[in-house]
Amino acid sequence: MLAADGTPLKASLARALRRQKLRALMLIAPLLLFVVLTFIAPIVDMLWRSIENQLVPETLPRTVEALKDWNPKSGEVPGEAVFAALAADLQIAVKAKTHTRVASRLNYEQPGIASLFRQSGRKVKRLEEGNYREQFLDMHDGWGSIAVWSTIKRFSGDYTAGYFLNAVDMENTGDGAQFKSEDQQIYLFLFGRTFLLSVTITFTCLLLGYPLAWLLATLPVRTSNLLMILVLLPFWTSLLVRTSAWIVLLQQEGVINDTLVTIGILDDNNRLQMMFNQTGTIIAMTHILLPFMILPLYSVMKTIPPSYVRAAKSLGATDWTAFWRVYFPQSVPGIGAGAILVFIVAIGYYITPELVGGTDGIFISNRIAYHISSSLNWGLGAALGVILLGVVLIFYWTYDKIVGIDNVKLG
Amino acid sequence: MAGLPPYASTGQRVWYYTFRFICALLFLFLIIPILVIIPLSFNAEDFFTFTKKMLALDPEGYSLKHYRDFLTNTDWQNALYNSVRIAPMATLLSVSFGTLAAIGLSQSHVPFRGVIMAILISPMIVPLIISAAGMYFFYSRIGLQGTYWGVVLAHAALGTPFVIITVTATLVGFDKSLVRAAANLGADPVRTFFKVQMPLIVPGVISGALFAFITSFDEVVVVLFLGSASQKTLPWQMFTGLREQISPTILAVATILVTISILLLTTLEYLRRRSERLRGMTPQ
Structure with missing residues (x-):
């Protein structure tokens, strides 16, 4: 069967349908684009922010790398290599003034880290070469705490489940997620x-x-x-x-x-x-x-x-x-x-x-x-x-x- | 309950009147809070409650001073100016995008209709605090946070679902053969749209516009996060007023806003009846 212009009727109908669909989409497209840009993108951004954790690995790249070999369960503070890496990272971070941001980020997970970073940030310029571990331990007792180091290690990835765990009153204490003590559950x-x-x-x-x-x-x-x-x-x-x-x-x-x-x-x-x-x-x-x-x-x-x-x-x-x-x-x-x-x-x-x-x-x-x-x-x-x-x-x-x-x- | 039948028993009679009484109380619950602020806004004192003079209907108990304050106070005037600057622009954007999309959506063959509809309606579904949070994050990334256009774009996005819903509802009752008849008589699609389709869907567009306008005009959560001090709108000023320095000027503003809502409601009702009359339905 042929349409008026001589093409097969089936093809002609299919083309008309396609054109109709296209016209409908063209009419919808401006609004769709508008809503996606002004509304959906912000929601996606929020999803992303709830898991992203790039601040820590970006500011402390050497420390994060060096910490890979350290096991929190060993019960010992990391070795000289980690402290040397920390010294290098902190010196750069203090110059760029980014160490306070990491400090407040990590402070959400382990209260006290903010002051640890801020105080050390002031003294880090005066570090002498070699024997960093001792110098850091002299600087602040916090560097001798396993909890501080395991917090840094836990939040060293690009992404974290930490915010979500926090949001349901849980925390990751090294051996899996656990509920916080009842007086901290809000x-x-x-x-x-x-x-x-x-x-x-x-x-x-x-x-x-x-x-x-x-x-x-x-x-x-x-x-x-x-x-x-x-x-x-x-x-x-x-x-x-x-x-x-x-x-x-x-x-x-x-x-x-x-x-x-x-x-x-x-x-x-x-x-x-x-x-x-x-x-x-x-x-x-x-x-x-x-x-x-x-x-x-x-x-x-x-x-x-x-x-x-x-x-x-x-x-x-x-x-x-x-x-x-x-x-x-x-x-x-x-x-x-x-x-x-x-x-x-x-x-x-x-x-x-x-x-x-x-x-x-x-x-x-x-x-x-x-x-x-x-x-x-x-x-x-x-x-x-x-x-x-x-x-x-x-x-x-x-x-x-x-x-x-x-x-x-x-x- | 179209009246009480003559054979109703005493129990039924008692229940009938009790029920009406309960309903009257419920209607009072709905309307009293709105009515109570109107006389209070004419309070001569700086109180949020009726004074003795007001209750005695003493003219001295009443004054227009809170209205005067609204009209002379720069905080309130700036807020009014911002509201009047933001809402119409947001409405214009929502209505122009929304109407086009609604026409597109009511075609008989729309691919991915479900998904598209879900995306377009989502600003109405997502709780405002979440929209506000997401927009705050995203708009500060692209430098729109704290700007006029940031607020306008956000409000326009929030208003579009209402335009889509109202305009699609008008288009559902639209007789497609009218378009075919126009084409048959030699009109091109553009002419058909403006001469035939447009006049019939105008009521839907206008009521969509009113919804979009009121969404932006009343919106406070998003503007609270997205705006800076120079985008402070009326609802924002009311919000801070209620939280910090409680002043009866808020009641004067509230009374003015109630008057505006009454006007809007009347317009909408008129449009609804007109639209039904045009489409040959008996107005209800």
Whole structure:
């Protein structure tokens, strides 16, 4: 069979299809390139930063090489060759002023190394040739410590799992990864709390959102559209506006406490502490995320035919049975969609916990922010971020399976 | 619950009204925090709470001084200026890239559609703190950290998923035969796009633009990391204000922002109805 221009129809159709695909790709290409450059590349950079460790081998190349022959289990401080290499490396590093960076890098792993490097850095110019080992040991006791040397040896590769181990409260002590002692464990606890608080917030959102979504789905369209404004307005209001509103309401001299004192329920001296703790985070975030629960629930409930419940009732079911056995199972997809959505958003929240969470209401995000802007341990911040990202992606994948990302509706 | 049937038992009646009462309380929970800041922003004192004079509706208890402070304080004015400079630029970028891509994505044959969609939507999925951290690392590597364009590019990336979603949603209801009819009548593809397709998807584009705008205008986490003092936006100023020197000017700003949200919401609702009317659906 031939097409109008004489080519075989099959070839002609294939060409048309190819052209169509190409046109679609050409339209998508600019944005794809844009997102890859401005967004995906930063995420990949973060992945890379969470494992890279080039600072140590780059600054102390000879020491790293010489340390290869040393076995920490021997129980002895490395020999003269290693110290000679260290002297050479440090002299170069001090000139380039890079020794302090290695010092703070290694200090994350073994506290005390920073001062060891800084103090030795000042004296390294005065080293005489030969017998380096003794000179270094005179300079600082730290050089006689096996722990210091095994830390340097452990972090001498180009890549390290150290940040990730740290991020889950583990450390590599020479004989495999182990959990740190319990008083040093903070991140697993923080992950646990983030998870627990997010689940709590998801649950309260469901508890408050279900009746509202049901009411909106069953009322006549005109009324429900009006009431919908009450849901959409908070949704559209700036996050900081809503957070400041909750600060106004919840603080000790705030509106709620004032009202309770004026009515006489509370004594002026024992006002409720509702902010700077978990209560504050849960209340504020439930309010902020409630629309994320109501909207998916509403769109599912809107599709449930009211005749099913009527049929159940006419067959003799009580109101409760009709709801629980007939209506509720049909609304489960909405619950799934809303709950996962709220959970995904909640688990990565930063601003609200930061402002109303105090110390025991903060999330893992706050810790990531702390490592990036205050402690400057970027590697650890990145590793924590990668773990959080992994968790979110798993839930997102589930969401995509249940709801499909194409079915996300806005507003 | 379309009304209570006449044969309802007492129990059902009680439950019906209790349920309505609970729902009313829940609606109050949603809306009160937003409404409560509006009167407080007219407070004559520097408090975050209602004074006796305010409760007595004494005109002396109210004043516009926090609004005056917002309009005269250079910190707030700079923040406003930066927000107004960053958000429209970011919106422009998101909308132009996003609309093109959405048209591409809604063609019938798109290779690797799933992967592409996942990449394009990812800025919406990834928690902001992670995006902020990654962008901070990467943008400081390429010298964009602390610059106007760094913030604009980051915000544009965050806004594109919303444009894609809204525009694709409009295109789903788009009748493809209209394009064929236009071609049949002799219009070339460009003319078809501007004369036939564009007018029909404009509501989607505008609501996508509003989403992108509000994403950038409200965004604080990324700008906190990526921006320097000269990119301090309104939300950033509010954030530092809430953390450090709590001043009721924040409430005045918040009230202004709530007014803006109401305007946006009204526009969106109008667009939605118009779009449905144009496509022959009855507006809901």
